[in-house]
Amino acid sequence: MNIRPATIADIERCQRLDSSFSTGYIWHVDELVRADQIQIRFERVRLPRTMELQDPRLKEDLFQVWQQSRCFLVAEELGVVLGYLSIGVQRQTWQGTIEHLAVHRPYRRRGIATMLLEGAERWARGSELNGVRIVVQSKNDPAISLLPRRGFAFRGYMDGYFGNGDLGMVYSLPL
Numbered sequence: 001m002n003i004r005p006a007t008i009a010d011i012e013r014c015q016r017l018d019s020s021f022s023t024g025y026i027w028h029v030d031e032l033v034r035a036d037q038i039q040i041r042f043e044r045v046r047l048p049r050t051m052e053l054q055d056p057r058l059k060e061d062l063f064q065v066w067q068q069s070r071c072f073l074v075a076e077e078l079g080v081v082l083g084y085l086s087i088g089v090q091r092q093t094w095q096g097t098i099e100h101l102a103v104h105r106p107y108r109r110r111g112i113a114t115m116l117l118e119g120a121e122r123w124a125r126g127s128e129l130n131g132v133r134i135v136v137q138s139k140n141d142p143a144i145s146l147l148p149r150r151g152f153a154f155r156g157y158m159d160g161y162f163g164n165g166d167l168g169m170v171y172s173l174p175l
Helices: 008-016 062-068 112-126 141-149
Strands: 002-005 021-034 037-053 071-077 080-090 095-103 131-137 153-158 168-174
Touching: 002 112, 008 062, 008 071, 008 080, 021 141, 037 153, 062 080, 062 095, 071 112, 080 112, 095 112, 112 131, 112 141, 131 141, 141 168
Parallel strands: 095 131
Antiparallel strands: 002 071, 021 037, 071 080, 080 095, 131 168, 153 168
């Protein structure tokens, strides 16, 4: 497996990857707001049946993402692109934001997302970023399970973050 910077030739291959996912769990948020207290609780809830979901980020704009990203990595094996990751940088805070992380569905559970995250961390450390963050859907239990194992910590949430209205859970990795 080779993790490397993407070229223009990789973008079309990345757009063809199946980034949909299935999950048997979601993260449900309960919010209690009072005049003197705000309580927020996340609970992992088992679904009655497996749910099939699409990545809420648009793949049509990957060429533009590639042009604007400070880091766009692909996971490649024998000339086949199996996954990709892109990072934008917020100059005010010198923080990286993972905007896309996708692994082609037939190649999941082989450590490819972990290798992409490791490549992103190496790039971020080499660029002397202060940290890296990622926002994932509360329905993306596979990503929510992976991120803490890679050292990312839950930092909060943003209601209606994604274009489809889904809640975004924020994870960050200080560097």
